[in-house]
Amino acid sequence: xxxxxxxxxxxxxxxxxxxxxxxxxxxxxxxxxxxxxxxxxxxxxxxxxxxxxxxxxxxxxxxxxxxxxxxxxxxxxxxxxxxxxxxxxxxxxxxxxxxxxxxxxxxxxxxxxxxxxxxxxxxxxxxxxxxxxxxxxxxxxxxxxxxxxxxxxxxxxxxxxxxxxxxxxxxxxxxxxxxxxxxxxxxxxxxxxxxxxxxxxxxxxxxxxxxxxxxxxxxxxxxxx
Amino acid sequence: xxxxxxxxxxxxxxxxxxxxxxxxxxxxxxxxxxxxxxxxxxxxxxxxxxxxxxxxxxxxxxxxxxxxxxxxxxxxxxxxxxxxxxxxxxxxxxxxxxxxxxxxxxxxxxxxxxxxxxxxxxxxxxxxxxxxxxxxxxxxxxxxxxxxxxxxxxxxxxxxxxxxxxxxxxxxxxxxxxxxxxxxx
Numbered sequence: 001x002x003x004x005x006x007x008x009x010x011x012x013x014x015x016x017x018x019x020x021x022x023x024x025x026x027x028x029x030x031x032x033x034x035x036x037x038x039x040x041x042x043x044x045x046x047x048x049x050x051x052x053x054x055x056x057x058x059x060x061x062x063x064x065x066x067x068x069x070x071x072x073x074x075x076x077x078x079x080x081x082x083x084x085x086x087x088x089x090x091x092x093x094x095x096x097x098x099x100x101x102x103x104x105x106x107x108x109x110x111x112x113x114x115x116x117x118x119x120x121x122x123x124x125x126x127x128x129x130x131x132x133x134x135x136x137x138x139x140x141x142x143x144x145x146x147x148x149x150x151x152x153x154x155x156x157x158x159x160x161x162x163x164x165x166x167x168x169x170x171x172x173x174x175x176x177x178x179x180x181x182x183x184x185x186x187x188x189x190x191x192x193x194x195x196x197x198x199x200x201x202x203x204x205x206x207x208x209x210x211x212x213x214x215x216x217x218x219x220x221x222x223x224x225x
Numbered sequence: 226x227x228x229x230x231x232x233x234x235x236x237x238x239x240x241x242x243x244x245x246x247x248x249x250x251x252x253x254x255x256x257x258x259x260x261x262x263x264x265x266x267x268x269x270x271x272x273x274x275x276x277x278x279x280x281x282x283x284x285x286x287x288x289x290x291x292x293x294x295x296x297x298x299x300x301x302x303x304x305x306x307x308x309x310x311x312x313x314x315x316x317x318x319x320x321x322x323x324x325x326x327x328x329x330x331x332x333x334x335x336x337x338x339x340x341x342x343x344x345x346x347x348x349x350x351x352x353x354x355x356x357x358x359x360x361x362x363x364x365x366x367x368x369x370x371x372x373x374x375x376x377x378x379x380x381x382x383x384x385x386x387x388x389x390x391x392x393x394x395x396x397x398x399x400x401x402x403x404x405x406x407x408x409x410x
Contacts, residue, residue, distance in 0.1 A: 016244035
């Protein structure tokens, strides 16, 4: 079959399609859903007893605002990159990563200025924090994956990275309203490092996860429908 | 891309998204010429260029719901073409590396069968196994069982267009794999 015959086959196959809503709309929908999921899950798990006091704490609020910024910018990046378009600005890629650096930097600065005490409370509860983050982030990741897969992500690694960063930033905020430990080392080791690793895992999984998008025909030798 | 060309293609794509076949045909014909020029300038080999053009047409067809008529059509189309070109280049590199390894296999030289000595049978077998099960099924029914496209469509529960496209992809993959082997001989 030549290209001309292929065109005829594609034309014969054409039927009305439902246009994908704009990236911004899909992003807002996903963020809303993700926030509901995380808030509901965190409430079910039991909020930290001193949350009312922490809500007045500027440092606590600032650190979580930085995480929220990571979440928003990464979500925007993931949804923008999920549709084909030339000439993406460098800020699409750089902003979420800079925000993550800022979020971690705030904690490092606080840790640097704090009096060094015993390390034991800093290093404890780590596994439960990782479990909480993973549990809180899993559903938003799945929902985001389903929404992004319906689009056509060409840069799958970036989309995977930003989806995971966004979902797990939200999950980390959820973890911080559950976890009583506020030490800088604890946060860096058990809240922020898993967030970074989740982002890297998303980048690694992205290529596979988004390439498996259902297609009407096997596009490559060896591919199965 | 000239702005008036971009606007015309965007309008056709919008109509195609609503199911207009005439607009879609006009669009694909024009897109084919543009993508062929774009890819040809980078690959410089007519056969390879056609491969990438066809991959791009498939992607445009599959992902046409992602085009937003308020945005530039050219930007959308060239982004797809660029990525199909990158994918194709990577895939070809992998196939070549794989073939080089296979060429070094000792059993090929020790065979006493003239066909096997030339590696032809083995190449055909490998190429055949490189197809998807659906492609193999469709090609077998069309070529070996002598069924018509309609009969194959009924037997496989695919649309006739899908049967044609599957066969097309299979033939192309076979041709590519076999030509690579021949070139290296």
